[in-house]
Amino acid sequence: MSDSPGxxxxxxxxxxxxxxxxxxxxGLALVAIAxxxxxxxxxxxxxxxxSFGAGTAPRMFAVLLLALxxxxxxxxxxxxxxxxxxxxxxGPLFVSLAIVSFAITIRPLGLVISAFVSFIVSALGTPExxxxxxxxxxxxxxxxxxxxxxxxxxxxxxxxxxxxxx
Amino acid sequence: xxxxFHNLGLGFGVAFSPINLMLCLIGALVGTLVGVLPGIxxxxxxxxxxxxxxxxxxxxxxxxxxxxxYGAQYGGSTTSxxxxxxxEATSVVTTLDGFxxxxxxxxxxxxxxxxxxxxxxGCVATVLIAVLGAPLTKLxxxxxxxxxxxxxxxxxxxxxxxxxGSVLKAIAMIxxxxxLSMVGSDIETGASRMAFNIPELADGxxxxxxxxxxxxxxEIIRNLDAGAEMDRDLVQQKITGLMPTRKDLxxxxxAICRGTVLGSILGILPGGGAVIASFAAYTLEKKIAxxxxxxxxGAIEGVAAPESANNAAAQTSFIPLLTLGIPPNAVxxxxxxxxxxxxxxxxxxxxxxxxxxxxxxxxxxWIGNLMLIVxxxxxxxxxxxxxxxxxxxxxxSIVIFCAIGxxxxxxxxxxxxxxxxxxxxxxxxxxxxxxxxxxxxxxxLGPLMEENLRxxxxxxxxDWSVFLTRPLSAVLMAIAAFLLVLALLPTLRKKRxxxxxxxxx
Numbered sequence: 306m307s308d309s310p311g312x313x314x315x316x317x318x319x320x321x322x323x324x325x326x327x328x329x330x331x332g333l334a335l336v337a338i339a340x341x342x343x344x345x346x347x348x349x350x351x352x353x354x355x356s357f358g359a360g361t362a363p364r365m366f367a368v369l370l371l372a373l374x375x376x377x378x379x380x381x382x383x384x385x386x387x388x389x390x391x392x393x394x395x396g397p398l399f400v401s402l403a404i405v406s407f408a409i410t411i412r413p414l415g416l417v418i419s420a421f422v423s424f425i426v427s428a429l430g431t432p433e434x435x436x437x438x439x440x441x442x443x444x445x446x447x448x449x450x451x452x453x454x455x456x457x458x459x460x461x462x463x464x465x466x467x468x469x470x471x
Numbered sequence: 472x473x474x475x476f477h478n479l480g481l482g483f484g485v486a487f488s489p490i491n492l493m494l495c496l497i498g499a500l501v502g503t504l505v506g507v508l509p510g511i512x513x514x515x516x517x518x519x520x521x522x523x524x525x526x527x528x529x530x531x532x533x534x535x536x537x538x539x540x541y542g543a544q545y546g547g548s549t550t551s552x553x554x555x556x557x558x559e560a561t562s563v564v565t566t567l568d569g570f571x572x573x574x575x576x577x578x579x580x581x582x583x584x585x586x587x588x589x590x591x592x593g594c595v596a597t598v599l600i601a602v603l604g605a606p607l608t609k610l611x612x613x614x615x616x617x618x619x620x621x622x623x624x625x626x627x628x629x630x631x632x633x634x635x636g637s638v639l640k641a642i643a644m645i646x647x648x649x650x651l652s653m654v655g656s657d658i659e660t661g662a663s664r665m666a667f668n669i670p671e672l673a674d675g676x677x678x679x680x681x682x683x684x685x686x687x688x689x690e691i692i693r694n695l696d697a698g699a700e701m702d703r704d705l706v707q708q709k710i711t712g713l714m715p716t717r718k719d720l721x722x723x724x725x726a727i728c729r730g731t732v733l734g735s736i737l738g739i740l741p742g743g744g745a746v747i748a749s750f751a752a753y754t755l756e757k758k759i760a761x762x763x764x765x766x767x768x769g770a771i772e773g774v775a776a777p778e779s780a781n782n783a784a785a786q787t788s789f790i791p792l793l794t795l796g797i798p799p800n801a802v803x804x805x806x807x808x809x810x811x812x813x814x815x816x817x818x819x820x821x822x823x824x825x826x827x828x829x830x831x832x833x834x835x836x837w838i839g840n841l842m843l844i845v846x847x848x849x850x851x852x853x854x855x856x857x858x859x860x861x862x863x864x865x866x867x868s869i870v871i872f873c874a875i876g877x878x879x880x881x882x883x884x885x886x887x888x889x890x891x892x893x894x895x896x897x898x899x900x901x902x903x904x905x906x907x908x909x910x911x912x913x914x915x916l917g918p919l920m921e922e923n924l925r926x927x928x929x930x931x932x933x934d935w936s937v938f939l940t941r942p943l944s945a946v947l948m949a950i951a952a953f954l955l956v957l958a959l960l961p962t963l964r965k966k967r968x969x970x971x972x973x974x975x976x
């Protein structure tokens with residue numbers, strides 16, 4: 306698990322008294338998640354008598370997470386720690402786009418188009434992609450998936466666009 | 472004792488049917504393939520291939536999934552030794568001495584010892600499951616909700632103690648996981664919790680979805696960070712002389728035994744598992760060796776011990792699942808998913824009601840291990856060639872396979888988007904040095920913990936001291952508290968960090 310070494314490009318965003326920005330931001334994010342969970346479960350019934358309501362356990366764990374997140378943030382202030390790691394945008398963006406495009410197109414357009422398009426989109430995730438090779442592999446993979454999942458495994462996947470089938 | 476043979480006989484009867492042998496072989500092969508390919512782990516694979524097993528009979532499905540699981544342990548070691556790339560987290564330590572051996576032209580003996588060690592460990596673990604199965608099932612009947620809850624607390628604390636890095640962060644991840652497991656309908660009242668009226672969330676966040684996101688997609692995104700072109704300095708020379716010498720065998724046999732014992736113990740404990748087992752076994756070998764400086768320079772014990780340990784742990788982790796119904800790690804949780812789909816509730820009653828299922832699977836593990844040792848050594852050449860496939864072509868394929876796998880579990884596009892979102896969450900977690908494994912364990916144990924906590928408190932009429940007044944539960948809690956204190960003690964923490972640093976460098 307080697308992170309890309311902290312180049313600390315974001316150093317100037319952090320106030321000086323934060324010595325371990327990585328922990329500080331991480332802890333704050335957990336606090337935010339805990340607060341969100343507290344808000345989201347605020348409409349649920351709490352304890353009645355000695356039996357738990359639907360909301361008791363979520364609130365219990367949310368409070369626990371709140372405390373832990375705060376503790377981590379404090380550790381981030383007090384002790385020297387690594388700076389925020391460098392985030393890449395290209396990989397996350399195109400891989401997410403590929404996943405979303407798959408989710409949107411699989412129902413109306415079927416597996417063949419969906420798989421191929423998502424393959425190409427996710428290949429954009431790295432500048433090292435060579436297009437001719439990628440398209441050939443994409444076609445092969447699409448054919449492979451179209452044979453493997455619906456036929457060999459008998460999963461109910463639609464292959465072609467809905468409007469063509471009907 | 473008679474029971475034991477009767478049970479194993481029954482199991483082998485089931486496992487030796489042609490269709491189950493086939494499934495076992497396919498599972499082991501697919502597992503090896505996945506183990507060989509870096510950048511895709513066991514958890515993501517099992518989640519991805521879960522839908523494939525839907526159409527199979529229950530025994531067949533479990534046999535195949537188990538095959539994938541232990542097959543991956545094998546495959547990971549092959550690439551560790553030959554190309555210095557651990558295909559799986561469980562074989563990270565194998566690279567230290569395995570690759571050195573390969574450089575010295577002793578790749579053959581290293582591979583053979585890894586295979587022999589794994590097979591030996593597999594045999595012992597199989598017998599262990601068979602022996603421990605029945606008594607633990609009886610023990611499980613003495614377990615009330617309070618004991619179950621305490622046992623799970625112990626398991627989570629174990630995961631914290633054994634995780635690397637900050638104890639605080641590991642606990643936070645577990646609690647985050649517990650919180651995620653609360654999304655969906657409440658088990659008792661049916662009230663919708665934190666689901667925001669999204670119908671797909673009413674049933675809760677799918678465990679496979681989150682696992683795929685945090686371990687599948689996040690891993691891909693992170694690998695892209697480093698640049699798709701990973702340098703792979705392959706061992707080019709031909710692998711000659713597969714057989715280890717008599718001295719190799721003599722040196723490695725005690726190491727294999729120690730690795731097996733350590734792995735079996737760590738596998739049974741919830742929160743332990745194969746990764747920890749291999750690290751622990753390597754550290755132990757180095758500690759007790761007469762000449763520790765040999766390690767890292769091609770000591771055969773450094774290959775034998777961790778490889779035996781991870782395989783033993785991979786198999787004994789079935790014990791808590793089959794006897795207590797508690798999944799000790801993420802892969803086992805996916806097995807629970809597979810069982811539930813086939814209408815099987817894991818726990819003590821499965822052993823009694825469906826013995827052919829349990830024993831069939833146990834027997835198949837032994838057969839699978841034998842298959843692996845036979846098929847793997849001749850196939851080494853093919854696996855190595857596979858590694859030459861560049862990552863720029865491999866990662867889009869993995870993305871597509873993962874997407875199809877997630878989609879076909881529920882035929883729900885929302886699941887795919889959720890997995891993607893958890894991929895980004897996982898990427899963020901990695902960047903902030905949070906470990907995703909405790910999060911998943913929390914999510915796995917969350918529903919069971921909540922249910923047992925509520926039940927225990929209902930029975931005790933709201934008295935929280937019930938966890939300390941029932942003797943069995945009190946013992947479990949005491950061990951958990953002791954471990955937590957140990958983990959927080961600075962001296963031990965320093966040592967623990969050292970162990971990890973040492974084995975990673």
